[in-house]
Every structure is written in C-alpha cells, then in structure tokens.
Amino acid sequence: MTNYVVLNDNEHAKLKIVTERSASYGDGVKYTMTFPFEFRNIQACYPIFFHKDPESGAFYPVALFGFEDNENLFLSESGWDASYVPVMIKRQPFLIGFQQDADDPEAKNAVVSIDLDNPRVNEQEGEPLFLEHGGSSEFLQKATANLELIHQANEHSKKFIEALIEHDLLESFTLNIELNDGSANQLLGFYTINEDTVQQLSGEVLENLNQNGFLQPIFMVLASHSCLRNLIEMKNLRS
Amino acid sequence: MYRPIKKVVIVGGGSAGWLTAGVLASHFQSAERGGLEVVLIESPDVATIGVGEGTWPSMRTTLQKMGVSESDFIRECDASFKQGSRFDNWVTGDNDHYYHPFSLPQGFGDLNLVKYWQTVRDKISFTDAVTQQGQICDHGLAAKQITTPEYAFNVNYGYHLDAGKFAKFLQKHCVEKLGVAHILDHVTSINSRPNEDIESINSKHNGAIAGDLFVDCTGFASLLIGEHYKIPFNNLDNILYNDSALAAQVPYVNEDDPIASHTLSTAQSAGWVWNIGLPSRRGIGHVYSSKYISREGAERELRDYLEPIIGRRDAEELSVRSISFKPGHRQQFWHKNCVAIGLSAGFVEPLEASALVLVEYSAKMIAQQMPENREMMELTSKRFNDKFSQHWQQIIDFLKLHYLLNQRNDGGFWQDNRNKESVPQSLQESLTLWRNQAPWLDDAPHFDDLFSSASFQYVLYGMGFVSHLSQLTLRDEEAGLAAANGLFNENVKKTNQFLASLPKNRDLLNKIKTVGLKKL
Numbered sequence A: 001m002t003n004y005v006v007l008n009d010n011e012h013a014k015l016k017i018v019t020e021r022s023a024s025y026g027d028g029v030k031y032t033m034t035f036p037f038e039f040r041n042i043q044a045c046y047p048i049f050f051h052k053d054p055e056s057g058a059f060y061p062v063a064l065f066g067f068e069d070n071e072n073l074f075l076s077e078s079g080w081d082a083s084y085v086p087v088m089i090k091r092q093p094f095l096i097g098f099q100q101d102a103d104d105p106e107a108k109n110a111v112v113s114i115d116l117d118n119p120r121v122n123e124q125e126g127e128p129l130f131l132e133h134g135g136s137s138e139f140l141q142k143a144t145a146n147l148e149l150i151h152q153a154n155e156h157s158k159k160f161i162e163a164l165i166e167h168d169l170l171e172s173f174t175l176n177i178e179l180n181d182g183s184a185n186q187l188l189g190f191y192t193i194n195e196d197t198v199q200q201l202s203g204e205v206l207e208n209l210n211q212n213g214f215l216q217p218i219f220m221v222l223a224s225h226s227c228l229r230n231l232i233e234m235k236n237l238r239s
Numbered sequence B: 001m002y003r004p005i006k007k008v009v010i011v012g013g014g015s016a017g018w019l020t021a022g023v024l025a026s027h028f029q030s031a032e033r034g035g036l037e038v039v040l041i042e043s044p045d046v047a048t049i050g051v052g053e054g055t056w057p058s059m060r061t062t063l064q065k066m067g068v069s070e071s072d073f074i075r076e077c078d079a080s081f082k083q084g085s086r087f088d089n090w091v092t093g094d095n096d097h098y099y100h101p102f103s104l105p106q107g108f109g110d111l112n113l114v115k116y117w118q119t120v121r122d123k124i125s126f127t128d129a130v131t132q133q134g135q136i137c138d139h140g141l142a143a144k145q146i147t148t149p150e151y152a153f154n155v156n157y158g159y160h161l162d163a164g165k166f167a168k169f170l171q172k173h174c175v176e177k178l179g180v181a182h183i184l185d186h187v188t189s190i191n192s193r194p195n196e197d198i199e200s201i202n203s204k205h206n207g208a209i210a211g212d213l214f215v216d217c218t219g220f221a222s223l224l225i226g227e228h229y230k231i232p233f234n235n236l237d238n239i240l241y242n243d244s245a246l247a248a249q250v251p252y253v254n255e256d257d258p259i260a261s262h263t264l265s266t267a268q269s270a271g272w273v274w275n276i277g278l279p280s281r282r283g284i285g286h287v288y289s290s291k292y293i294s295r296e297g298a299e300r301e302l303r304d305y306l307e308p309i310i311g312r313r314d315a316e317e318l319s320v321r322s323i324s325f326k327p328g329h330r331q332q333f334w335h336k337n338c339v340a341i342g343l344s345a346g347f348v349e350p351l352e353a354s355a356l357v358l359v360e361y362s363a364k365m366i367a368q369q370m371p372e373n374r375e376m377m378e379l380t381s382k383r384f385n386d387k388f389s390q391h392w393q394q395i396i397d398f399l400k401l402h403y404l405l406n407q408r409n410d411g412g413f414w415q416d417n418r419n420k421e422s423v424p425q426s427l428q429e430s431l432t433l434w435r436n437q438a439p440w441l442d443d444a445p446h447f448d449d450l451f452s453s454a455s456f457q458y459v460l461y462g463m464g465f466v467s468h469l470s471q472l473t474l475r476d477e478e479a480g481l482a483a484a485n486g487l488f489n490e491n492v493k494k495t496n497q498f499l500a501s502l503p504k505n506r507d508l509l510n511k512i513k514t515v516g517l518k519k520l
Helices: A036-042 A138-166 A195-201 A205-210 A215-224 A229-239 B013-029 B060-066 B068-078 B112-119 B125-130 B133-138 B161-176 B223-226 B294-311 B313-315 B353-371 B377-404 B412-416 B425-434 B453-464 B479-500 B505-515
Strands: A004-006 A031-033 A046-053 A059-064 A094-100 A108-113 A171-178 A184-193 B008-010 B036-044 B080-082 B084-088 B099-100 B158-160 B181-184 B187-192 B198-203 B208-209 B213-216 B233-235 B244-250 B263-267 B271-277 B282-288 B319-325 B329-331 B336-338
Touching: A004 B099, A036 A059, A036 A138, A036 A215, A046 A215, A059 A138, A059 A184, A094 B213, A108 A138, A171 B271, A184 A195, A184 A215, A205 A215, B008 B013, B008 B208, B013 B036, B013 B060, B013 B161, B013 B223, B013 B353, B036 B125, B060 B353, B060 B425, B068 B161, B068 B187, B068 B505, B080 B505, B084 B133, B099 B125, B099 B133, B099 B453, B112 B125, B112 B453, B112 B479, B125 B133, B125 B336, B125 B453, B125 B479, B161 B181, B187 B223, B213 B329, B223 B336, B244 B294, B282 B294, B294 B313, B353 B377, B377 B425, B377 B453, B425 B453
Parallel strands: B008 B036, B008 B213, B036 B181, B084 B263, B213 B336
Antiparallel strands: A004 A108, A031 A059, A046 A059, A046 A184, A094 A108, A171 A184, B080 B158, B084 B099, B187 B198, B198 B208, B233 B329, B244 B282, B244 B319, B263 B271, B271 B282
C-alpha cells in the first residue's frame, strides 16, 4: 500500500532515496504510463500501446516491459538494461499535487508528496532530499522539475488521446506470442493505432494533428512496434 | 407494372413506432439520397403506454446498428443493466426463488449439464451450478466494467429503461440522424385502393399521406390492422389469466440505494408484482387476473408489497395507475400492405419482457425481407405471419410453463393454472418429452426461436422439475462426466472472479454518467 504525505524539510530532513533499479524497489512492473513528449526516447527501447484506466475507462499510452503481471524484462542483476528509463518510473517515490493558494483562491500551488511506505525511502542510503543546513538537494530539485514536467505532459497527453479517438485511430488488439519453448502467451486489454486509418487521413486532418503536436507521436507509436520483437527475444532468453 | 416499395408510413409513435422507424431508416439509409423514405405520423395528444420497462440482450445490437451511443442511451433513458429475472414465491410460495438469467449455461453448445446437475440438485440450484449470473445479481453487481466498451459485456445483459424517455430519445435520433420525417397530426380516415391496400391516410392538418407500406404502431387502438381491416383477435385469457395491471413509480429512499440488475417478479395470490430498478426510481406494479381478485384486493397486495420498501405511509399514499388489457394477438400481423408492430399486434403480461423484443424482431424481419415490389409482398407477408405466429406460440408456451409447474395451494388462480385444459397442446407435448429428456439444442423446433432451450432449462429446473433421464449407457459417458465436472469447476472459478472484479450496478451507472463508456 502507499502512504503519501506532503513533503516538508522539517519532518523529512533526514530522508534519503535509493535510486537503484530493481524489483525489490517496485520496478517489477509489466508496463508504465508514458507521455508523447518522451515517445522519441521510449520508442527506441519499448513498444508503446494504449491501456484503459480501470477506474475511469480513460485511455492512456503505456510503455510495455513484459507479458505477464509483474514481469519487467528490462530488469537484471545490474539494474535497468535500457538507454532510457520512463519518467513515470523515475518519479518514484514522489507525486505532484496542487493546493489552493491561501492568498489567491484562483491560484494553485504545486506541492510534492512522498510515499513514506515506498521501499526506496529510508534514512541510511541513497540521495538526500535536503541539504544539511536547509534547502532542497539537487536531487530533489531535479525530481520536482520532473514532476512538473509530468503534470504538463499529462494535459497534452489527454488531448492527444482525444484526437486519436476523434479520428477513430485507436483499435483493440490481442497479441498471441508463441515462445521458442512452445509455450503461449497472450497480451490482452491493450490498444494500438491503426496504421491503415492513419494513411487514409486527409491533408487537412494531418495538418491539424501536426499543429497540435500529435502527428509525430502517432508515428513514434507505430515505429515503436518494432521493439516488440526485441521484447519477445528477451522473453525467450528468460524462459 | 410492379409497384416498387419506396415509402414506409409508420402510424403511431411510442417505442414500437420509433424503434421500427430507427431500424428501417438506418438499414435503408433514409438520410441518404435514394434511401427508403420513412415517415412517422403520431397524434399530438395520444398518450403512449409504457409497455414493460425491460428489454432483452437483443436491444444492444438493435441500438448499436442504429448508430446510437450506449452512454447517451443510458444517460437519457434512465437506463440500467438487466441480467435476467428472479422469480420469488412462484413454486411453493414459501420463500422459494429461482433465476432466469441471460447468460447461457457453461459450455451450452457442447454439453447438456442437466443430467450431471441432477445428481447434486439437493446441494446447489441449477442456476448457480451452471452460470455466474444469479450470484452476480444477488450481489447487486453490474454486467460490465467501465473499461468494457459500449455494447460489449462481461456477462450478458439487456436493459431496464424508462419507456417514455426511450421513445423521445429514439425520436430525436431518428429525426436528426437517420432522416425519418416526423408528422404530428391526427389520423382522420383511410383511403383504400381497389385491391383493399391502403393508399393513404388522411390527416387533420397535413392532408393525405400516401405510402407503399403502412406500419400500424397505434397501440391497443389498433387503428389499421384491427379497426380498419378487422383482423380477428386470438384471445388467450383461457391460457394466460392476467388481464389487469396496477403500476406505480417508486422513489428510492436514499439516493445511493442499490439498483437491482434483474427484474424481480414476486408471485401474489392471483398474479405477480414486478419490480424494476432504474437509476432514478423503481417501476413496481401488480399484474393480476380480474377473474380471481378485485381491483381493490390487487391494490391492497401491491401496497403491502411496497410497505417494507418505502414505509407504511408512502406505501399507502403512492399513486397507482390502472391498466387493463386483453391477453392475445391478431390472427395475422401483416395484411395487404399493412403490418402491425407492438401492442396493435398483440400483448400478454410482461412476465418475460416479450413486448419490446417482438418489436425488434418484427422491424428486423421487415428490414431484411423488405419486398422489392407490391407483388412480392404477398409472399413476404405470408412468411411474416407464419414466423410471428410461431413466435407468439412459443411465448405463450413459455409463459404458461412458469404457471403450470407451481405447487401453491393458496387459491383458485394457482390451482386453475395447473388445469390441463388451460395448457396448449404444444406445451403438453414438450412437457411429456421433458419428463424423460432435458431440453437442449435439438429440442428447439426453429433455429431463430425467441427463447432458447437454455431458457426452458432455467425455468423447468428452477421450479423443481425432474427429468427422469434415459438409463442407457452412452459411449462417451466418462468423458461427459469429466467435461461436466470441468465446467462446474470453471463456473465456480468464474463466479469468484466476477464477484471480485465487477462494480456495483449503481456505481457503474454513476460513472457512466460522468465519464461514459468508450466505443472500443
């Protein structure tokens, strides 16, 4: 379970964050949410698909790491074997939230929360959050910047999804994977962009998508599919 | 010259009229150039009767084909998910109950589980042994999740809906999206051709409205098929005794009270009470036989039923609407160039929500078999009449089955329902067979029967019927037993999975109101 509290330099002065990547620190996940701004980096390593939020039914893009629950094929003894780690993985154990400004009811201030139950959080090892004599550490400053980026990216991502739905570009698919040992794996509950529908879009629609910054991510998603072969290979090596 | 069919005139709004309009207009692209012309004329001041607020799963396909968004439909028609019916006190009257769910028994296409279930029938009900849906309903869970696309299901479902809102919703969709012309006017008289076809109908303000095919959706008035053509009526009150109803709209006590995902039907001394949960209210009513109980007596039983639900004071004060009907149907539904759909064609008590599904099936058959010209219509109408006589016969048999197997001793209604003279020959024959064999795939006389043999299984074995099956040993006896055990185990597993993952019916409906279901 998680236990998020608002971070403050008084109570949390001594906290440190382990930055190592391993399943014991919560990195053993099948997929994570990703955002169009990082698709260029994501598609170099991971297949990008879409998944539905179980609470709202809303679509969001994900980077796929494995085929079974809690399977992350990129994790090994030496950490995370990929040139790029998605921002939603790197954000752990923080969350960004917003509080109403006491003086200005219109304004909202970003506040950083920390999950005190996250195994990365401790007082012995890792990166300190605060400097010895007060003030945020460089690590925390970077983490905060990362969270703000995620917040902005999330708004853009929602509009991206709306555009995909508006133009009927999403389709559900089921992936049946047969491994070298003959065992079968099935990937259910994911969606992708229909390449044929993209190719039939009119010039006007394409222009509009491009102006909103949606065209490039569409092609990044399509390009990312070639990473699936790599992922299957990794799965074959493990089994 | 052959007269081509280019224009259909539907007389009467209500859910029958608008469903028919929607099915025809979307099938024949009335909104496009060269499509079939569909006109619906309805009187501005005839109140429509909300027949049954329950649908079958077929309504999902019907709406989807019309291009309706399921989220819009649920929001605007006060609709909820219906997963079947629960029958309380129909067997002995002593707190018994059974389900007729929409899901088929596990592995229904491959194996008839009745034989294997009968060996453990003292320990588990038929429904709970072969399907998850009874338990899902008992727990007040929905038939799907918010991530399930529109019209797709985790377990099979139809709808409960507000029939008045439904007609308005369909009207808007038909007029704005499907190109149906809507005329609000009174029909004053009918102009005939020499061959007795209807040439046009005269209206008060819009003059004569001509057409090639006329659809009578005028409800109990039955203006065209009954009043004009005088097609005889098959009275069924010697088989199905109920001829009256008292209907009430019952508010929830708390805004977040659970919404049942099944129709609850509770037997009374001379009829039964329906209880249908919509998001904003419940529809509760008593359908009874006026031969066996007075209106006052029926109202008393209804108010007694309401008391534990809304409290004594509200139960006494709630206003109740009275409806009387003749159970039965026309001897023919399609005569000359006129076809009757909905109440004008016939009506029986809403025990298995057969009203709207007959509308859907009628409209679908007309769409698929639309004759090219007037001459071919003779053949089409003959086939239509054969088909719907067959459907009606099956409905009558199936409804009668619910009564026939009762073991209640409280009064003439239930005892008389067991009289052999009141049982149609076709049902008597089926029952004779079922005493020694369980209904299954080949039991169905037609591939397109309304009720599948699964429905007959649920009612028969829900009501405690015993089939004394053949003692002959089958070649694949052992394999059959193993397969049956596999299916029973799978059902237990699936039941647990669904109970853990399906949301509460009200929670899902609330969520659909805010975020909607996705199309994929």
